[in-house]
Amino acid sequence: MRLHELSPAPGAVKKRKRVGRGPGSGHGKTATRGTKGQKARSGGGKGPGFEGGQTPIYRRLPKLPGFRNPFKKVYSLVNIDRLNIFEQGSVVDPTALQQAGIIKKTDLPVKVLGRGEIEKALTVKAHQFSGSAIRKIEEAGGKVESLK
Numbered sequence: 001m002r003l004h005e006l007s008p009a010p011g012a013v014k015k016r017k018r019v020g021r022g023p024g025s026g027h028g029k030t031a032t033r034g035t036k037g038q039k040a041r042s043g044g045g046k047g048p049g050f051e052g053g054q055t056p057i058y059r060r061l062p063k064l065p066g067f068r069n070p071f072k073k074v075y076s077l078v079n080i081d082r083l084n085i086f087e088q089g090s091v092v093d094p095t096a097l098q099q100a101g102i103i104k105k106t107d108l109p110v111k112v113l114g115r116g117e118i119e120k121a122l123t124v125k126a127h128q129f130s131g132s133a134i135r136k137i138e139e140a141g142g143k144v145e146s147l148k
Contacts, residue, residue: 076103080133081116083124093125093147109147118142 020031033040114132121141
């Protein structure tokens with residue numbers, strides 16, 4: 001068997017139906033559309049949002065006010081008063097925060113905010129920090145490391 005001898009199985013390839021090509025074709029005149037009516041006309045038929053005369057869903061639902069920013073950055077927020085559960089001198093990163101139950105997922109970037117006080121010197125690794133969080137962590141003797 002050679003490449004030029006290959007052919008599809010008998011009956012596997014059918015000719016496409018060419019409608020509207022004269023009475024001898026069996027699909028002439030009305031071109032399989034039937035006689036008269038909206039669906040027999042060119043451009044006839046209902047649009048994609050048509051729901052049988054019922055008010056379509058795009059008109060039933062309200063328009064949402066305002067602007068939705070598709071580029072908004074979403075963070076897992078952690079306040080420094082929640083970091084007091086860790087032991088003195090430990091390294092706090094997103095996986096440690098997840099294991100402690102402070103954040104749910106590690107796929108979002110973590111931002112540390114400065115609410116509350118921190119009593120322990122910790123090495124905190126996160127993607128973003130507020131200015132007050134950096135100041136309070138360093139005043140407690142800890143270090144701040146930014147993840148990228």
